[in-house]
Amino acid sequence: MVFFYKTDLIYEMLLSPQYFGPSMKTRIKDEVNKQVEGKCLGREGYVIAVTSVKDEDVDTGVVEYDTGCVAVNVRYAAILLRPFKNEVLDAIVDDVSELGVFTSVGPLHIFVSRHAMPEDLQNGFDADSDAWLSDDKEVEIKKACVIRLRLLGVMCDTTQITAVGTIKDDFLGLISHPDNQGF
């Protein structure tokens, strides 16, 4: 359900002299993978995976006078997770509180407030079982459930993206429960 975006990006890195040598480029690529994957790049979104770093994409570096490190620009292609308002996502419930449900889609955290739940769920927080129960006890949202939600708002920070979602609309809500075998 989640849409990813593929983009070309540039990573600027400092390479310590100890890595200069034949395997330098491999090292650089490893480093790009390690440093960038899973990071949030502000508005660009979360880097899910670096798909390719070609040899020719590693620029010639410049030695810094003070440290002896080499500053290298690396161009790479990456798959990004960039949430948009009104996007519908499947999210896993991380935590449940009386305010609502905290969910995540990979690195993205989405909060579903109780106001954004259907009426029959809205007052259904059960503190004993740490779950949201609908009036007819049919729906139970607790940790590790998967719910389908629509994003109401997305806030992009430099280090993280947070969002609020709703499950109030049609076709939204619980789609799999950990007890009934899901994913």
Add this chain to the structure above:
Amino acid sequence: MKRAIKDNTTNSKSYKDKSAFNHDYPEQSADGALGDGGTSRVAFKTRTGLGKPTKRSRLGISRYIDDMAEEEEEEDNNEKLAAARLRVDEEDREMRSEIQRQDRRRNQENFFEGSDADVAGVVKSLHERYQRTTQLVHDLDDIDEGIPYADKAHAALAASRHAATRQANAPSLADPRLWAIPCKLGCEREAVLSLMNKCAAMTCEGTQMRICSAMTTSLRGFIYVESRSEPDVRMVAKGLRLLRSWSMKMVPMVDMVAVLSTSLDASYGYASKRNGLRIGDWARVSRDTYRGDLCRIVALGNGGSSAVIMLVPRLDVSSDTAEAGVFGRKDAFRKMRPPMRLFNASEIIAAGGNVTQRRFRLNTSAGSASQNWALADETFDVFENASYLKGYLYKEVNVTTMLKRGGADPTLDELQRFVIDTQEMGPGDNEPSSVVKYPADDEQKRSLKAQIELLARGRGTQDPTQKSPIFEKDDKVEAIEGEMRGVALIVERMAPSGIVYCRAFDEPQLRGVLIPMETHQLLKSIQVGSHIKVQDGKYAGQTGVILERGVLDGDHVAVILTDSGGREITVRFSHVQESSEISKGLDALEGYELHDIVLLPLGAVAVVTYVASEDLEVLTSRGNLRTVRPAEITRKLNQESARNISLDSKDEHVRETDLVILDDGQNAGALATVVRAHRASLWLLNVISGATTIPCGGLFVKKSRQVHVAGDRATGSTLADTYMGLGKQRVVNEDQFNNKIANNRGRSTGRDPFVGRTVRICKGNYKGLAGIVTNATTTHVTVELHTRNRSVTQPRECIKIVAGTAGGEPELAVQRRIAEQEAYSTDLVSTPFLTQATPLLGGATPQYGAVTPHHTTPSRGTATPTWGTPAYSSQTPRGGPQTPRSAPGHGKATTPSYSGIEDVWRPRELPNSKSSGKSPLHSMSPGSFNYLAFSGHSKAKSPMFDGSRASTPTYQPPSVMPPTSKSGAWCVNGAEAELEDGNICKIIKINAQKNMATVALKATQALTRSLPTSLLVRVKPKAGDKVRVVDGSAVYDAELLSIEDSDGIIKVDNGEYKIIDFSAIAKVADF
């Protein structure tokens, strides 16, 4: 305004001027009786004078002059002619109007004086005279009352007419001027009356008083006299005792209108303009005992300068009885204000007070407020010159001196105090019929209730217009009322009249059209999910995300999830502004700031996590979040906190601003800063960016024993360092000292082994004295003597560590060891096999008593070679960004002595170290290699390590690129692990070089994933589980018998019992 005199004795000049004035505005004078014909003539003449027809009817010689020259001359002539004609007209008109005026005067005199005065004629003429003005007044009224005009054009017309008519009425230079004459305060009216009498008397004598009028306005201490010349005014004012004519002043022309301006709600008396007080209003007392108290105005007098107010009394009954005399009473008042309490006559009498009954004390002066008061004739309880009725205090006060200016803004609580049902007071009271008696009172109560209801709904008592939302240009708004409802608009501009002109947002057919809207029809358009800041109201300053919009009691509100603390608040929409700002709360509230450590009642200590507008959110030392008001706080403990030193899990000093690493909990290995410290509690702040959404703004509480200081010392200038003025030098020397002298003693930190020890001085003046080492350098130590209250510095050779007794250990460590010993003995009972299986235990016990050189430093423990290198300094941030959870397990598994003082002194540790022997375990196992390398890396990442580590080549880091992440020691094939998302999986394959593991998910076993081992979290085995154990390089299967906090006791499949570090034990996946 009162016009006492209207001087009708006409001054012909005045009328002449008036007519001239009228002619300046010919279109207005059209309906005037005066100068009518003249005007129309002028208009006509002007037209003919300038128009073409004149050209044809040229006169005189000009007719014969040829055409070329004619043009110019003709124009010249034309102008001259026109001017001449105008002049003639002017004279003509003046004469005519003069005649008319004279006629009119004669007529008038006839009307009023003649015996044949025709009443109808008088009425008609009066009507004609005032018709124009009344029409004007009507227009003004309409506009001032804001009666909306049905048609816009009509509105514009009315407005322009409004302006024009105002202008027309404005005084000009030709009009009589006003003089303000100071008069005795409060006697303005009297002065004007006496002035009138004087005028009348003088007229009778035949002397004309050449003034137009005299009047008094709401201005106290002055009267105004209208006249054309100053000497006339002086003459009139001369000899009047009440007037100080010598200091009179002429009112400047521009202010003349202001003098006579009246507010439209004149029904409430003069004061309404000045201070806006009305009967039934709330006010606050500005001085004395009742300072700041809310009062209700029940009557106004003296033109609003005095008022009868109703208060909730503050009577101190006890002080009255105790100090019945007048003496000392004032002091009592000064000291403490008695609480608000309704007056109860029987109580006072019981307390020995004297209560009399009489009517409300009537102020003798005319115009007193009590004269206008219906209740003034009731019987009041009088106690100490104050009148009480039904429990309330009634007082006549001077408005300007006793009441505060500005809105009273009563709170709900205060208003409630004024609602005491008559039923409540009635039966017990002397006046059972009070309900019947005071219908007005009842009404007041009803309005009071309405007010309270309003307030309860959060509207306040101000009229709603005052709080209407203010829009700015380019604000996105939404129409919520009227025919445009639901349309998104953008504010273009805001007219002062309260009309907002908007552009349509996305309606193409409305492009370029400005839509006028009223403010109450508009609402800021902020969508659910947007991040906002609260600008006003109770929650001003909070930021958060809108969760829901709705209507609550007729108000548009938004439910907001706050950024700090994750609370839900409901705020009015008009108070909300879109913003990406993330609030950390207010700066301070009554002196309490964010992260202040405060003492609460009952000795609780807490740190402020959020400063709201009325209260503070605090995190107590027990980890509870509480909301307290500043009044509840006893005092701040910031200084105490700054002085506070507690010991961490490595017996290092921890204090404020230190960077520490968490030892346990779900964030074990995470870095945190000590914000505040109190005894053994530390308030820590996450050193992660984006901590804003974490509750309490990232602040949490830990015991100091649950953390350890990162790096050698977070701050170089510790007490010990600065004490002897050696500072960093000591640290550098110490490393040399370690290498040369310490015989490879395991030294992980810069702390000298002597520090904190009890020593005996064996040479010199102080020979034989014992003391505690407070500081140490390579050559000297400072010893605080037990016997004398002083410290001495001695060469190292001159001191000896006291052996045998507990004095040989740092004192805290001693205490803890005793506790340890007890724990050990219970262990022995519960697990008898220990004694049999590990005979080494017996050998280990003497450690408690006899201090072998190795064991003098318990935290370093059994010295494995690796301990020589500070790689194993306890401060390596084991987690690092990639491996937050598995890291500590690893550390414990490979370096048994690493786990701290408890473990060292626990003999159970020994089998483990025995199995690995003294072999350089760490250099052998790949895990430890990684660990070394990793720690090097993480040091490079945190600059604070670099300085202190510069001397040891191992740590020559700055490897910007980290080597591969380390693997958990428990990671073996077949082990059960948990992924970060909570899924259980089984490790199928381990690639030690790459630190990658292939896992199969429990749910879908066919699916395998390859991922770094750092992402795997060990599933903690339970007693009885089949486990797989990594012991050094050996891996074997076993059964877990029991778990002692950091160790697991296992029964190996070959029947052998072992004690293994629990973190090295992995559960065998049974799927």
